[in-house]
Amino acid sequence: MKNLTNRSKVVSDKKMSFTERIYLPAILSGMRITFGHLFRKKTTVQYPEVQRQFSDIYRGKHVLKRDDEGRERCTACGLCAVACPAEAITMVAAERNPGEERLYREEKYAAVYEINMLRCIFCGDCEEACPKEAIFLTPEIVRAGYRRDKFIYGKDELVEPADPAKRIGVSKRQTPEVLEFKKDKRQKHNK
């Protein structure tokens, strides 16, 4: 029969030779290999002390951005929730009252904005869908926890601090080129 690949091996049921039958040579060569491993560099990363370098475009915990004047950018349009394949995002919209212009950028804002971090698959479709440049995935990781309900992150954990010094830098994906691309009129949400 013709071989489909060159990797096939003929299986034989031949009698073991004397050296194979007494096991010891094979055992000793195995022990030599494991002994070599004693002095190898360990592959473990000692996590809390040593942190692994993330990729520049790592998609981690979300952040809700503010604009340059410290106003929340999100207008609760719901496009991120629609785009979310895991249905992890929920929000409640509210109307901006007079006097709140310094808090919210537009007339409508998200009174409640929750992401279930256990559902989220960190695909980044929400930031892709956002027409207001309001949501981004940061290189921060979502912390481990003991209770499931602690993984539903509300605005208190998602919105970045108003203090300009404490703003959360978003990943390299928010480059001018990306922003330009997002303004592209061929994109559905920009029409």
Add this chain to the structure above:
Amino acid sequence: MTVYLIYKTLLASMILVLSLVVAMYSTLIERKMAGWFQDRHGPNRAGPWGLLQPLADGIKLFFKEEFMPAAADRFLYILGPSLTMFIALLTSAVIPWGPDLVINGVNYPLQVADVNIGILYIFAILSVGVYGIMIGGWASNNKYALLGAVRASSQMISYELAMSLSIVAIVMMTGSLSMREIVAQQQGFNWNIIYQPLGFLIFLICAFAETNRSPFDLPECETELVGGYHTEYSSMKLGFYLFAEYINMFISGAVMATLFLGGYHFPGLDKLGLPPNLFALVSFMALFLKITFFGFIYMWVRWTIPRFRYDQLMKLGWKNLIPLAVLNIVVTGVVILFAR
């Protein structure tokens, strides 16, 4: 007489504590070695270098739920691990740990009991050791536990034969069954391993089987038997079983060092002219070093070789090791006859 009794009691309890501490830290070293062999660090969070890990494990085991299967035989179920632990600690009584201590001109031997049939005592105790496993496996009323126990007993019987036969050659050479006498004859570099390499190899292989260590850990064989004889055990009863294995490792290392590697003798050590008590201490350290070496071999092999299949195990024991051991006896006998 009273002083003598107090000394013996003190020595026995010191050896007891020593075996327990060594066994405790063997668990840590075992896990460390497992890590290193697999390019990991091993436990290193509890205390510096993980030194408190055995303590944490012990505390954890004590606080675990003490579960007993409804259909288990209560008395035997508790007897199993207790017996295993008890037997494991008994063996150390006849091992000579070092030359005599001299206090106020009186010699105190570093050996709890200098029985003139020391080797026979060790074999007797070792063969009783399997009862703990058998009783535990039987009392659990679980098919996996029972299978593990059956395997343990037949494995013990098979390998004990070859083990004892390999020792017969040593006894022929030294002409004594006393451990002290055997060590005394190996002074300097006159170690038995040089005259009995085959006997040593057989004894080493059988020691692996007797302590249920990989590659002969078929009684607890996780892949086939869940947990083997201790499937139904939890809490400190399980801890006793696991702990006894490490004590057995330590003691069998001591027995092997005593019988084959010259016990507490080390080449050139007796020529240093040390004061007797210091000499005893240094000699003990030499013995301890040898035991550590065997402990390392045990772990090295465990993290290298996969488990034997059961038929391979039986074939190796009955068809290879026993004939080899008999051959060893015959050759030794012929050599002794002609050397005279």
